Amino acid sequence: MHRSFCSQLKTYFIQTKCCSLGAVSNMSSAQPKGVEMVVEPVSCLHDEPVSIRVHGLNPGQDVTLQASMKDSKGINFLSYAHYRADSSGQVDVSKLESLGGHYKGIFPMGLIGSLVPAPNEYKYTRFFKRDVENPNIVKMTVHKGHLSDEALCSPVVGEPLATLTHLRHYMSPGVQRIPVRFGKVRGCLFLPPDLYIIAGNGPFPGVIDMFGSAGGLLEYRSAQLASRGFASLALAFFAYDDLPKHLEEFNIAYFEEAVEFLLKQEKVFGDGVGVIGTSKGGDLALSMAAFIPSVHACIVINCCNTPSVKGLRVRDCFYTPLNHVFRNVRVSDEGVVFGKEIAQDPRLHPESIIPIEKSQSAFLFLVGSDDQNVKSEFFAQLSYQRLRDHSYPKHYEVSSYPGAGHLIEPPYSPHTPISFHNSYALPLIWGGTSKHHTLAQVQAWSKVLDFLRVHLAKGESISKHKCALKSHL
Structure with a gap:
């Protein structure tokens, strides 16, 4: 029974019918120069933390990590933080300090905890989730350099170094x-x-x-x-x-x-x-x-x-x-x-x-x-x-x-x-x-x-x- 439950849990979170984005992957969909963004677990309950890492950067490279998520009305919320890759070309947000953006210092869940209405939205909007049977869909991206939110939302921002989709569920399977x-x-x-x-x-x-x-x-x-x-x-x-x-x-x-x-x-x-x-x-x-x-x-x-x-x-x-x-x-x-x-x-x-x-x-x-x-x-x-x-x-x-x-x-x-x-x-x-x-x-x-x-x-x-x-x- 334990194996059966865990198997169903994994299938539910990775192949959820609620997600209209197709199969969820923990690999980047765009990886110029081998840059990879990893979020583990890629799909989880909303009250659970995740680890966020970026591999394949140049040592000391400046990057901006961005997260975006829409509420039940389609209002877009986003957050971003500036990081500098370590000597091995990696960014681990649980170990490295954010140098700027929506937060500074070590803040492992900062990209999700500091989501705010995007610059083109009414800035005093509260995030409401009405359709709890569907997960929150969080899109995460990595960009070259330290960018502002206006630059990130600009149509000429350019292709990200890496991107992925992360799902956060309010209901476990079977609720x-x-x-x-x-x-x-x-x-x-x-x-x-x-x-x-x-x-x-x-x-x-x-x-x-x-x-x-x-x-x-x-x-x-x-x-x-x-x-x-x-x-x-x-x-x-x-x-x-x-x-x-x-x-x-x-x-x-x-x-x-x-x-x-x-x-x-x-x-x-x-x-x-x-x-x-x-x-x-x-x-x-x-x-x-x-x-x-x-x-x-x-x-x-x-x-x-x-x-x-x-x-x-x-x-x-x-x-x-x-x-x-x-x-x-x-x-x-x-x-x-x-x-x-x-x-x-x-x-x-x-x-x-x-x-x-x-x-x-x-x-x-x-x-x-x-x-x-x-x-x-x-x-x-x-x-x-x-x-x-x-x-x-x-x-x-x-x-x-x-x-x-x-x-x-x-x-x-x-x-x-x-x-x-x-x-x-x-x-x-x-x-x-x-x-x-x-x-x-x-x-x-x-x-x-x-x-x-x-x-x-x-x-x-x-x-x-x-x-x-x-x-x-």
């Missing part, structure tokens, strides 16, 4: 994607592959996954959670299907129904689920943990400890959102909004604070210390202090990541320091620097997976499943 319409609940359920026979073929820990005020349905984190052994429900709460088109007052009943749906699935074990939420999805996750006993593990990423933007109704109680102090909003000369200070201090309105001390859940607060959108470290510490003051009996912790911004996502998602936001009708700053943010995403993802495994454990089966995932992927 099931199931659109959900259950009562009022709207979303998409992702189930791990049946091929994990070594792990008992399920059932699996259940997780509800939510994002923020971008709205709609974002599936890429749930797809990756399923690829790592979790039954994950990507849950929409506005601007999707027949849900309200704009943020409105929330009712805990909607989220109770989502938990009910997940626990009814045959491939979900136990009487409890986990929740993970970013930004607005984070305070909704806290509310679910506080008011729904079946939530046993709660992970929040850069959020408030009160309802944000819109309030929450919990049966006969209503938790009001914090008032916005618009005089604290700053707009730069370039029209970029700095909204970090917009929310009032929740200690001035204790009736708005989510009573997480009533929860049955373990808590993990993930914080980007350079979050420029929310005072997330402040809010996380208030939550931590509240739990400590109530002698909360279950696990709770805050993990802060230096240099990380607001949008902490699964590993190697392009870092977005600024993007257009519909609420302001202007670009909004999120913060973070590409190298620190990329490292934070790797460390936070490992923390997320371990936290969910521990607090949604089912005796021995969860540890065996963890081992199975490591051995296969």
Whole structure:
């Protein structure tokens, strides 16, 4: 069974039907003077690192390495870095320093972590992947000399020394994607592959996954959670299907129904689920943990400890959102909004604070210390202090990541320091620097997976499943 799984995995990633570029090769398609670019593995899951090397250069030769990738709307993102070949005519990005470009120094995944909109695209575009059943297609090239992004995009840039195509998948082979319409609940359920026979073929820990005020349905984190052994429900709460088109007052009943749906699935074990939420999805996750006993593990990423933007109704109680102090909003000369200070201090309105001390859940607060959108470290510490003051009996912790911004996502998602936001009708700053943010995403993802495994454990089966995932992927 192990050999069969690995064989299918290799076939899926190398001959994926999702790729319309033909057979994937790890060899350069253009190799003047014997220059070769190698990326290993050439096809992998999106949360996995790769090695990037160039062979056949002249010793000390200056080259520019470029990566480009399109989002679901066809918007082109690119990155580039300047390198100087070593004495053997090689560039190994894990060992050599970038001398310029989108990053400097040693940054092994810099070409992917620092992807930004191309010069001919709107520069404040956030990378969104909607079609998670198709991989991200990354084109990598090597050019003579140290070039700028404008030169790289010029029609007279000339033929590259080498080029290749690299595939990054959100779904491992066998992951099931199931659109959900259950009562009022709207979303998409992702189930791990049946091929994990070594792990008992399920059932699996259940997780509800939510994002923020971008709205709609974002599936890429749930797809990756399923690829790592979790039954994950990507849950929409506005601007999707027949849900309200704009943020409105929330009712805990909607989220109770989502938990009910997940626990009814045959491939979900136990009487409890986990929740993970970013930004607005984070305070909704806290509310679910506080008011729904079946939530046993709660992970929040850069959020408030009160309802944000819109309030929450919990049966006969209503938790009001914090008032916005618009005089604290700053707009730069370039029209970029700095909204970090917009929310009032929740200690001035204790009736708005989510009573997480009533929860049955373990808590993990993930914080980007350079979050420029929310005072997330402040809010996380208030939550931590509240739990400590109530002698909360279950696990709770805050993990802060230096240099990380607001949008902490699964590993190697392009870092977005600024993007257009519909609420302001202007670009909004999120913060973070590409190298620190990329490292934070790797460390936070490992923390997320371990936290969910521990607090949604089912005796021995969860540890065996963890081992199975490591051995296969």
